[in-house]
Amino acid sequence: MTELQRLGEGKCMACSVRRTGFCGSLDPALRGRLAGLARSQEFPANHRFCDEDGHPGFFAVLREGYMRMQRHSIDGRRQILALTVPGEMLGEGGEPQAGYGLESVTPVTLCRIERGALDRLAGEAQELRRALYAQLEERLERLRRLTWWLGVQTPEERLCGFLALACEMLPFEPLPDGGGVLTFSLPRSDIADYLNITKETISRLTHRLQAEGLIEIRDPRHFVIRDPAALARIGGLPQSPCAVPAGGPAEA
Amino acid sequence: MTELQRLGEGKCMACSVRRTGFCGSLDPALRGRLAGLARSQEFPANHRFCDEDGHPGFFAVLREGYMRMQRHSIDGRRQILALTVPGEMLGEGGEPQAGYGLESVTPVTLCRIERGALDRLAGEAQELRRALYAQLEERLERLRRLTWWLGVQTPEERLCGFLALACEMLPFEPLPDGGGVLTFSLPRSDIADYLNITKETISRLTHRLQAEGLIEIRDPRHFVIRDPAALARIGGLPQSPCAVPAGGPAEA
DNA sequence: CGTATCTTTGACCAAATTCAAGCCACGTGG
DNA sequence: CCACGTGGCTTGAATTTGGTCAAAGATACG
Numbered sequence: 263m264t265e266l267q268r269l270g271e272g273k274c275m276a277c278s279v280r281r282t283g284f285c286g287s288l289d290p291a292l293r294g295r296l297a298g299l300a301r302s303q304e305f306p307a308n309h310r311f312c313d314e315d316g317h318p319g320f321f322a323v324l325r326e327g328y329m330r331m332q333r334h335s336i337d338g339r340r341q342i343l344a345l346t347v348p349g350e351m352l353g354e355g356g357e358p359q360a361g362y363g364l365e366s367v368t369p370v371t372l373c374r375i376e377r378g379a380l381d382r383l384a385g386e387a388q389e390l391r392r393a394l395y396a397q398l399e400e401r402l403e404r405l406r407r408l409t410w411w412l413g414v415q416t417p418e419e420r421l422c423g424f425l426a427l428a429c430e431m432l433p434f435e436p437l438p439d440g441g442g443v444l445t446f447s448l449p450r451s452d453i454a455d456y457l458n459i460t461k462e463t464i465s466r467l468t469h470r471l472q473a474e475g476l477i478e479i480r481d482p483r484h485f486v487i488r489d490p491a492a493l494a495r496i497g498g499l500p501q502s503p504c505a506v507p508a509g510g511p512a513e514a
Numbered sequence: 515m516t517e518l519q520r521l522g523e524g525k526c527m528a529c530s531v532r533r534t535g536f537c538g539s540l541d542p543a544l545r546g547r548l549a550g551l552a553r554s555q556e557f558p559a560n561h562r563f564c565d566e567d568g569h570p571g572f573f574a575v576l577r578e579g580y581m582r583m584q585r586h587s588i589d590g591r592r593q594i595l596a597l598t599v600p601g602e603m604l605g606e607g608g609e610p611q612a613g614y615g616l617e618s619v620t621p622v623t624l625c626r627i628e629r630g631a632l633d634r635l636a637g638e639a640q641e642l643r644r645a646l647y648a649q650l651e652e653r654l655e656r657l658r659r660l661t662w663w664l665g666v667q668t669p670e671e672r673l674c675g676f677l678a679l680a681c682e683m684l685p686f687e688p689l690p691d692g693g694g695v696l697t698f699s700l701p702r703s704d705i706a707d708y709l710n711i712t713k714e715t716i717s718r719l720t721h722r723l724q725a726e727g728l729i730e731i732r733d734p735r736h737f738v739i740r741d742p743a744a745l746a747r748i749g750g751l752p753q754s755p756c757a758v759p760a761g762g763p764a765e766a
Numbered sequence: 767c768g769t770a771t772c773t774t775t776g777a778c779c780a781a782a783t784t785c786a787a788g789c790c791a792c793g794t795g796g
Numbered sequence: 797c798c799a800c801g802t803g804g805c806t807t808g809a810a811t812t813t814g815g816t817c818a819a820a821g822a823t824a825c826g
Contacts, residue, residue: 333662333666335666335667335750336750339666340666341661341662341665341666343658343662361752395650398651398654399650402653402654402657405654405657405658406657408661409595409661409664410585410593413593413664413710414585414587414591414592414593414710415587458664458665498587498588
């Protein structure tokens with residue numbers, strides 16, 4: 263009930279992810295009702311939202327920054343099971359989800375809704391239920407892709423697939439002569455623990471891809487990618503790997 | 515509308531998975547309504563229900579046998595993303611799920627419901643929606659575990675985890691002096707493609723585990739497992755790895 | 767008894783990890 | 797302005813592990 267941080271219609275109207283991702287999939291009336299329940303909050307990088315012993319009724323839409331959901335083994339090995347980009351929701355399952363930790367990768371801004379209030383609204387609004395279900399299916403699909411990567415793809419294929427996807431999910435500045443510049447805010451270690459390769463291997467592979475002319479390393483955080491589709495092909499992704507809410511028909 | 519194969523109340527009453535898994539999670543009245551829509555069908559081993567180009571509105575509960583959901587790469591590598599045991603539902607997502615093939619591992623008996631009829635019933639019965647959502651979450655959780663296995667666990671750890679889980683999901687005949695006999699109907703190659711190791715490695719590992727006294731190989735399809743919990747520990751699983759609908763309290 | 771299928775075993779090899787050190791950009795403080 | 801420390805990235809050499817390939821057992825079934 264902290265009036266201070268209440269989001270309200272005005273701030274929601276101005277939100278950059280309002281028309282994308284989870285919020286974008288709702289109709290304006292419902293989004294308005296949700297906005298009334300939401301509070302915006304900022305957190306620093308590497309903030310631990312909940313540890314691997316489960317987390318409380320947490321639900322939020324990520325407005326800015328990146329988050330990771332991860333798990334550690336006793337001896338320190340880590341697997342990142344999901345990376346969340348702005349516009350996506352967090353805390354999809356109603357369950358405690360013990361065993362997984364949720365942390366910010368970069369500084370983040372969340373649009374947070376109390377679990378109970380969300381559940382009450384979902385109880386009466388079928389559309390919200392459908393949106394939540396759709397997000398859960400999207401999560402499942404992404405996890406299948408990750409499982410596929412980890413299972414049958416070589417490190418090189420995984421990295422290529424990841425780069426191709428990154429062109430659609432991370433900041434990607436198109437260049438006049440084709441392709442674009444991809445900006446990573448994620449450190450190598452997080453990419454490594456997502457794809458289950460070491461950061462050394464990422465380094466070796468990116469430089470090999472550069473030698474093959476597939477990418478160009480501007481600096482460690484900026485890659486020029488001339489042909490994302492070529493990477494997608496190596497990574498074994500379908501032509502348009504990730505459903506981006508842009509309306510243009512895919513070229514045949 | 516094939517009256518011949520209609521399940522009806524009687525056959526549903528006699529079904530072995532009626533009180534477990536998906537069906538067991540529904541209340542009797544709803545289960546009765548579903549039974550009216552269901553048809554029982556049998557299929558041979560290795561029957562392809564849908565290939566990797568997507569499948570039509572398929573929904574069923576597996577009554578007997580095992581199924582696998584898998585994906586192939588162009589050069590023949592395969593990843594099994596889910597193994598389905600009796601009592602579980604198939605075709606969880608409403609979506610076409612392009613990219614994944616669904617096949618029987620052994621001869622199977624399905625209790626099949628037409629997608630449209632299921633959706634109509636779900637539209638009016640909140641409880642059914644909840645059950646479907648719960649199954650989707652269960653799928654997500656299992657896939658996370660598989661991702662964890664593939665990502666950070668060694669082949670030995672994966673196999674141990676798999677064996678421990680198998681004690682709860684596959685036929686497990688308790689022995690008087692502790693432990694029990696585990697029966698595999700799955701060929702090594704399917705286990706291998708699920709855990710992403712080769713069948714040769716499975717063979718080497720099982721024999722090593724036998725040498726270490728953790729298991730005893732009766733014959734290729736029957737293992738004696740004295741202490742499933744020990745395997746679960748090696749496999750990095752929580753104490754009671756899989757929620758089995760048996761009511762007994764876990765020992766501390 | 768032969769055939770087919772599945773499992774087991776052994777020898778060799780490739781690939782990614784590990785470990786170690788070096789590099790670079792950045793911010794701090796003298 | 798420059799030394800210095802820090803964190804992240806890169807590079808190299810040695811090592812290990814599980815895969816590949818090939819062939820031999822085992823089992824079921826006609």
